[in-house]
Amino acid sequence: MMSTNRGSKARGAALAVVPLVLVAACSSGTGSAGGEDGEIRMMVNLTDNLDQAYWEKLVKPFEDKTGLKVKIEGPTGKSVAESFPQQLAAGTAPDVIQSIFPDDDTAPELVDLGDEPWAKGTPMFDEYALGDKHYAVGVGTQTQSLIYYNKSAFEKAGLTKTPTTWDELEDGLAKLKQAGYTPMQTAGDFQTGLQLQQIYHPTLNQLHPKWQTAVSDEKLTVGEAYEPAFRMYKEWIGKGYIAKSDVGLSPSQADGNFIAGKVGLYTNGSWFAATLDQAEDLPFEVGVFSPPAADGKPYPGPQGATMANPYMVHKGTGDEDGAKQLVEFLVTDPVAIEAQLGSDGVFRKDADVQQTAVDSQIQTILDDAPELVAVGEGQGNVRLPVTGFNPKFTEVAQSLYTGAGPADAARTIDQWVDENR
Template identity: 80%
Template sequence: MSAHRGSRTRLAALAAVVPLTLLAACSQGTGSSGGEDGEIRMMVNLTDNLDQAYWEKLVKPFEDKTGLKVKIEGPTGKSVAESFPQQLAAGTAPDVIQSIFPDDDTAPELLDLSDEAWAGDTPMFDEYAIGDAHYAVGVGTQTQSLVYYNKTAFQKAGIKGTPTTWDVLADDMAKLKKAGYTPMQTAGDYMTGLQLQQIFHPALNQAHPKWQSDVKGEKLTVGDAYEPVFKKYAEWIGDGYIRKSDVGLNPSQADGNFVGGKVGLYTNGSWFAATLDKAGKLPFEVGVFSPPVDDSKSYPGPQGATMANPYMVNKGATDADGAKQLVEYMVTDPAAVETQLGSDGVFRQGSEVEQTGVSSRIQSVLDDAPELVAVGEGQGNVRLPVTGFNPKFTEVAQSLYTGASPADAAKAIDQWVDENR
């Protein structure tokens, strides 16, 4: 009860910044404000390609089948993440919420979907549990730990296969450099830290399964976990496999360098497939592989991933059963799933949706992964004891470009974790 009251207090504090029109609606009751009879309100993340028309078309078969009406709503604030807590505090929250995950404040206001028979087989269901409860279900995953490569560059450099260990990767980068290519493309801004985490996810999670939990339990430090890859990264910079100037490069420019055929290897997530599709026909074939692992470990390693297109149900929904039916449709109906998998680099392990080109190769990497693991700060029950980890990690990774030693980098991230627990 105390956790629930604390959640209510924090949510109520947010009401101070909710527009007056929403606060007026709050006086009419608590929980979901509801809509017309038989109407389910669903708040979604609206984008240029996932616009109002996209969502309305997506839910139309559900409406036709059930007779229920779905009202698609965009966020009232800057984002769904900002708007949902505000609307909870104001008593105007929608019935279904898309694109965000539960946290300690919002979880008490959501329905636990653990006992829904259809939910257990959805992607990363257990990985996003909080305690024994499951508040979020998703359509698929965004695969994080992918290395894209230029097959023409590999051929010209005399590289016959993709690397499965760190030593082979270093040898391949030496050959790519000699052949006149940028061996590994990196970038500044958020990409520096993200790429370093992405390429290390498989090896790190073999050495330290659920490492975020070990850090939280003080069995491991982030510095101890990441110093091995800090050492490798510093060596790659020193050997010229990574250009020092890349630390100031805009991520979109880095994308362009790879698309332009100047690069051998480029670490990125599954969403990069959409960028490649938009680029049209390239002068080379793109390949994809899972990052290398340590010599003594099996390949491929665990794949870093995040749940994609998550849905949650408001406990105060006017029609909770109808809201659950809608969510079930969104994450299990074959046609609805196929439509959503065709957007924003979303993939589903074991999916029978036909993929072509680089997307089919990403699907193969995902299907071959022995497990999907938490990334960055973590998710559900596997979480670091801090927030804001990714920006700090990027800062630490960028220090390796300007002369910080791997030991310095490890010490810096540990000091930050200790200060922010």
């Protein structure tokens, strides 16, 4: 699902990861398309905080130890997702590709990393398999299903613990409203649908494990899966727990409302921790908890998550072994991992790294999650039979603000799935 590119302070301390032993080597090939002998081309998404200098600093230890040169390239189009297929068609594809995942079209052009011993322990390795192949390996996860809360607001509202059931959450929202806070902060743009998915992930995956696959197999519809969430959301709007005007806010405005101390609860992903870190002196203490579990199910529930900083290797590059060595370094070397965990709200299960108070809470939620589950359209072998699900889901969620009922929303999303299978 959604990944943002907001910076955060680098964390210190060594990671509890077995270091990669790099073997000095020179490329024996002629280099990949457009490259030179001994040079590995890596295409990355360049952003304000993950700029050219960041990437060059990240790979320099690898270059020093192997004698190989890494050429960092930004996308030739709007994004890596757009550029990689275009470069494949033109015969100019890079050796290593960062930030995207394989699909049915690109998978035949990628190296299966499933037999690499170093790859098997990387985050969400099995969750992103396609069939029995493993084309993507990542540094960590971006945890999706988190609720940030204002501890001062909780105290003023008389709330002594975070909710673990939907009834407890509803009671908390009512008390926060009575105490004069916006009970649940929402926003427009992509965030409307994203937040509803995020808060419902644990319950949905307890009631319907691998629900995306069930929809693909026609054993479940998206409407059936989400109608209870639509009903709950509609009730929250009606009771004023969610402000109707919030659908007109940008996500950054919603962030600002929470940071200003006006809000009790705010559903967001792990990347929001970086925004809080940048805000520094907040007028309240921030807490984080996992959303409620389904009635009668254990708490916490499954945690919606996506692989963060994924890397893939282009098959048939001039130096495929060198490209694999580079990826191995990026996902297993302690210093490389530390740099990437500190860059963009990325977390790694059981990582031993210095963290802020908010980061530490998120790390505990990640470590305590019984499993990490696919979000949105899904990933790997757990996928919906459609593409473009997230924008459509947001459109449907926003219709609940303007008069549509839960059953209407369920019918609309099911009709769209049926038409776009």
